[in-house]
Amino acid sequence: MNFILNTGRTIWQGQAIESGKDLQMYVDAAAVCNMNKDQMESMDLKDGDNIEVVSEFGDVVVKVVTAKEELPDVMIYIPMGPWANRVIRPNTDSTATPSFKNIPVEINPTDEAVLDMPTLMKGYNKISNY
C-alpha cells in the first residue's frame, strides 16, 4: 500500500540517542513506523508487526506501532535515524540539504527481522583503510 513518509524527532528517539545508540532502546524508538489505527486495520497489521518500507531510494524493515499523534490519511511517520535514512530522498536540490520529509513509499508486511544499529550499518560494507 502506498503512503507518504514523514520523518523527524520524537522524544523517545531523543532519549534513546542520548542514552546510547548501541542500545535496544534506540531500535525500539527509531526503527518503528507510526501509523494511524484505521490504516493498520485496513492492512490487517497490529502493533509490533514487521513491515518493509520501500522507496525509489532504498528499503528498510521496521516495526509498526499505532500513532499517538494522529497523521493525515496518506501519511506514515518514522523517527529520524539510520532506519528512516535508508529510504529518504538524498538529493539536495542544490541547497546542501537532502529531502528528509514527504517521500512516496510502499509498505508491505514482512517476516524479515528489524536490524539493530551495528547490523544495519554493516550493510554499508565499510572498507577497512588500515
Place this chain on the structure above:
Amino acid sequence: MEIVKNVVCPFCGMLCDDIICKVEGDEIVGTLNACRIGHSKFVHAEGAERYKKPLIRKNGELVEVTMEEAIDKAATVLAESKRPLMYGWSCTDCDAQAVGVELAEEAKAIIDNTASVCHGPSVLALQDVGYPICTFGEVKNRADVVVYWGCNPMHAHPRNLSRLVFSRGFFRERGLADRTVIVVDPRKSDSSKLADIHLQLDYDKDYELLDAMRAVLLGNEILYDEVAGIPKETIYEAVDVLKNAKFGVLFFGMGITHSRGKHRNIDTAICLVTDLNDSAKFTLIPMRGHYNVTGFNQVCTWESGYPFCVDFATGSARYNPGETGSNDLLQNKETDGMMVVASDPGAHFPQKALERMAEIPVISIEPHRTPTTEMADIIIPPAIVGMEAEGTAYRMEGVPIRMRKVVDIGLLSDKEILERILTRVKEINASK
C-alpha cells in the same frame, strides 16, 4: 553525594541553564529540572559503550592505539586527501570550532556543520531576506502571539513551552492565558493539541499557505475556498490574530526546511514576519537542534565570512551550498577523506552519502559508539563539553552562554585534540 547547581544542558538549542546535577565521584548520577532527553545525556545508561581510549580499525577490527598514533593517522588523512571534508561541530564549544576552521584552512579542506541537514535552508533564506530575531527573554516577557510552524517542541525542545509560553512574563502576568498559540503542522502533534489555533495544512504546501497569508495581510482576498487544505475563513482568522499581536514570535523547524520548497519556504516565512511589522511587532526564532549549532555558524562566519559549507581548497574561503555541502561532496564521490567532530552523520545522512563514507578513511572524534563510529577508521574519544569540559555555546537565538564542567574524567577536550591534529598537519605540510 555532591550537588552542582546552574548547570547548562548540552542537548538542544534551548541551552536550559537551570539544571541541577547529582554527582558521585567522576559520575553524574541524577539531575533535576532537565527534560527526558537532557537527563539521558547527563546520566550514563547501563550497557551503552563509552570510548575512553583512541581506536583504529585494522583489518576490520577496532584496535586500541596510543593518542600519538591516532593523532598522527588523523592528521595524515587530512593532509593527504585531495578533497578532505570536516563535518559536524554542533555538539562542541566555540573555541574548538575556531580551531576547526583554522585546521580546515591549513588542510585546504571543506568545513561544514550539521546545519546542512537541518536549518541550512534557513541560513540561505536569512542571507536572502534578513533575520528579524529576538531573544527568549522578549518571548517570555512580551509575546502574546506564539506561532510554531513545522516544529513540535513537545518532542524536540521539551522545555520550550514551559520556559517561554506557560511561564509568567513581565507583561504577560497570567502566562499561557495571556498568549494565543498557533501551531501549523500536517499532523495532530502533541504541540498542536495545546494550540488555540491548529492549521492542519496539507503536507508540502507550506509555501502556498504562507503566500496566501501574506496576500491577506496585504489586503487581498483569497479567491479559492481553501488553500493548502485550510478553509479561507480559518486563514482570515489566523491572519487577524497575527496582525493584531502586541508582540508576536514565529518559531519554525524542519517541517518547512525539509519539505518541498526548502529555503524558499523560509524566505516567504521571513517576508511574512517583515510584512507583519507594518501592523504588529513580530519576530522569529529558528528552532535549532544541537546545543551549539548556532555557535558554529557564528564562529565560522567571523573566521571565514560564511556560516557553513566553506571550501578552503584554493587557500581562501569559498561558499557554494549545493556543491560544497557535505551531502553534495559525499554523494558526488568528491570527498576522499572525512573527519567527523561532535555529530553523527552515520545516523542522520541519507543512504547514498553513507555509501561513500564506507569507502573512504573516516576520523570520528566522538565519545560514544554511534552509527558514525561503525563507519570510522580512527576514533578519538573527547571529554563531553558541558559535563566534562567547559566552553561557550550559542543558544538558538544567538545568546552566548558559558557551559560548566561538572566532573573530571581525564580525557582531552575536542579543542585540545584538534590543536594536536593541527600541529601535526602543519608539520606534514612543512615537510612536503
